[in-house]
Amino acid sequence: MKLDDIKKLHQKKYRSQFGHYLVEGEHLVLELQRAAEQQPALRQAELLVTETYADWQSSLKTQLISSKKMAQISDTKTPQGIIAVVPVAPAPANTKADIAVYLHEIQDPGNLGTILRTLAWFGGFRCLLSPGSVDPYNPKVVRASMGAIFHVPIELDVPLDSLGGRFSNIASLDMSGQPLTDPSFQNIDCYVFGNEARGIPHEALNDLNATAFTIPGSGTIESLNLASAVNLCVYERVR
Amino acid sequence: MKLDDIKKLHQKKYRSQFGHYLVEGEHLVLELQRAAEQQPALRQAELLVTETYADWQSSLKTQLISSKKMAQISDTKTPQGIIAVVPVAPAPANTKADIAVYLHEIQDPGNLGTILRTLAWFGGFRCLLSPGSVDPYNPKVVRASMGAIFHVPIELDVPLDSLGGRFSNIASLDMSGQPLTDPSFQNIDCYVFGNEARGIPHEALNDLNATAFTIPGSGTIESLNLASAVNLCVYERVR
Numbered sequence: 001m002k003l004d005d006i007k008k009l010h011q012k013k014y015r016s017q018f019g020h021y022l023v024e025g026e027h028l029v030l031e032l033q034r035a036a037e038q039q040p041a042l043r044q045a046e047l048l049v050t051e052t053y054a055d056w057q058s059s060l061k062t063q064l065i066s067s068k069k070m071a072q073i074s075d076t077k078t079p080q081g082i083i084a085v086v087p088v089a090p091a092p093a094n095t096k097a098d099i100a101v102y103l104h105e106i107q108d109p110g111n112l113g114t115i116l117r118t119l120a121w122f123g124g125f126r127c128l129l130s131p132g133s134v135d136p137y138n139p140k141v142v143r144a145s146m147g148a149i150f151h152v153p154i155e156l157d158v159p160l161d162s163l164g165g166r167f168s169n170i171a172s173l174d175m176s177g178q179p180l181t182d183p184s185f186q187n188i189d190c191y192v193f194g195n196e197a198r199g200i201p202h203e204a205l206n207d208l209n210a211t212a213f214t215i216p217g218s219g220t221i222e223s224l225n226l227a228s229a230v231n232l233c234v235y236e237r238v239r
Numbered sequence: 240m241k242l243d244d245i246k247k248l249h250q251k252k253y254r255s256q257f258g259h260y261l262v263e264g265e266h267l268v269l270e271l272q273r274a275a276e277q278q279p280a281l282r283q284a285e286l287l288v289t290e291t292y293a294d295w296q297s298s299l300k301t302q303l304i305s306s307k308k309m310a311q312i313s314d315t316k317t318p319q320g321i322i323a324v325v326p327v328a329p330a331p332a333n334t335k336a337d338i339a340v341y342l343h344e345i346q347d348p349g350n351l352g353t354i355l356r357t358l359a360w361f362g363g364f365r366c367l368l369s370p371g372s373v374d375p376y377n378p379k380v381v382r383a384s385m386g387a388i389f390h391v392p393i394e395l396d397v398p399l400d401s402l403g404g405r406f407s408n409i410a411s412l413d414m415s416g417q418p419l420t421d422p423s424f425q426n427i428d429c430y431v432f433g434n435e436a437r438g439i440p441h442e443a444l445n446d447l448n449a450t451a452f453t454i455p456g457s458g459t460i461e462s463l464n465l466a467s468a469v470n471l472c473v474y475e476r477v478r
Contacts, residue, residue, distance in 0.1 A: 121467075223360075224357065231467045235475075
C-alpha cells in the first residue's frame with residue numbers, strides 16, 4: 001500500500017475500504033510474526049520501520065521510512081518506530097466445533113480487546129459483532145487484545161435478528177435467568193451479550209427464543225463489567 | 240473541607256494526607272448514597288453541586304458552588320456539576336469469612352476498577368494492594384469500579400512478605416501450576432496476582448510457601464488480561 005493510503009487507516013471508513021489495519025510496536029509485531037507462521041493470510045502483512053529497527057528480523061516484506069513519516073502514520077505521541085500494515089482476515093465459515101460470542105453494540109475498545117484475549121486464551125470461539133459496535137481493528141482494541149486479534153475469527157455487522165437462522169440454541173446473559181452452572185448452558189451455540197450501559201434489547205431476544213442466563217452475585221452492585229461477564233461465561237463453558 | 244484543599248485531592252499525596260477522595264458524576268454519587276444507607280462512615284461524605292443540581296435529593300451535606308469552581312475541582316473537561324468528597328473508609332479487620340486478593344504492583348486503573356467490581360459482585364473478598372500499586376482512590380479507578388469501591392474492604396501498601404504471618408494457605412496465579420479446579424484451590428485464604436507486564440516475583444513467593452495455580456488455556460496467546468485472571472479465580476472460588 002502507498003504511504004498516503006496507510007495514513008488513512010486511522011479511520012474506520014478506510015480500514016474497511018482497504019481491508020487493512022495497523023499494528024504498532026515491537027510486542028504486537030512479534031505476536032503478528034508468530035501468528036503468521038501458522039496463518040498464511042497474515043504473511044501478506046508489511047512492516048514499516050525507522051532507522052531504529054533497521055536490523056529487525058522478519059520474513060515479512062519490510063520498508064524503511066523516515067521518523068517524520070512514521071510520526072504521521074503512528075497512533076502514539078512517541079512512536080516506537082515499527083508498524084505493520086495487516087490485511088483483515090475474513091473469518092472462516094463457522095463449524096460445529098466453534099462457539100459464537102455475539103456482542104451487541106459493544107462500545108469500549110478496552111472491553112473488546114480483553115474479550116478477544118479471553119476467546120483466544122481458551123480457543124474454539126468466534127466473535128460476532130453487531131452493527132454499531134466498536135471497530136475491532138481500531139488501534140485501541142488491537143493494543144488491548146495483545147495479539148489475540150490475530151487468532152480469533154471475527155465477523156462484523158452481524159444483525160441480531162440473523163442469529164435465529166444460523167444457531168439452534170441461543171443464550172442471553174442478563175440480570176435474571178438460570179445460573180451458568182445449569183447443564184443447559186453447555187448446549188448453547190451462541191451467547192449474546194448486551195451493550196455496556198443499555199444491556200440487551202429484550203424484544204429481539206424473545207423473537208430468537210433465547211434462554212436467559214445470569215451470573216449469581218451478592219446483589220451489592222448493579223452489574224459486572226461486560227468483559228468480566230463474557231470471561232466467566234466462556235470459562236464456565238470450557239471448564 | 241475547604242475548596243482549596245478539595246482541589247488538591249487530584250494528587251495521591253493529598254488524598255492520603257487528607258484521607259478523602261473525589262467521586263464525580265450523577266451515577267457514582269447515586270451509588271455512594273445507596274452505599275451510605277448501609278455504611279455510617281460514608282455519611283460523612285459531602286456533595287458539591289452547581290446550579291444544574293440545585294434540586295438534587297440527598298441526605299449528605301450539600302454545598303452549592305459556581306460552575307467556575309466546579310471546573311477547577313472536576314477531573315473531566317465538561318463537568319456534570321456534581322462531585323462528592325468521600326472519606327477513605329479503613330478496612331475492618333479481616334475475619335475467617337473473607338478471602339484476600341493480593342495485587343502485586345498493579346498499574347492499570349481500568350484493571351483495578353474492574354477487579355473491585357468483580358469482588359463486590361461476588362462479595363466476601365477483600366483487596367490488598369502492594370506498595371507501588373495504582374492508587375484505588377485515583378478518579379480513573381473510582382470510575383471504572385462503578386461504585387464497587389464503596390463496598391470492598393481495601394488495604395494499601397501491604398508488603399508481599401507480610402502475607403506469611405497473616406495467612407495460612409497462599410496461592411499464586413502463574414503460567415504453570417495446578418488447575419483452578421483442583422480441590423486445594425478452595426482452601427486458600429490469600430490469592431496473589433502479579434503485575435500486568437512483569438508477573439510475580441518468584442523468590443518472594445517461595446519464601447511464602449505459596450501454591451502455584453494456573454488457568455488452563457489453548458496456548459495460543461501468552462497471557463490473559465490481569466482483571467480476567469482475577470475474575471476467573473474469584474468465580475471458581477465461589478462457584
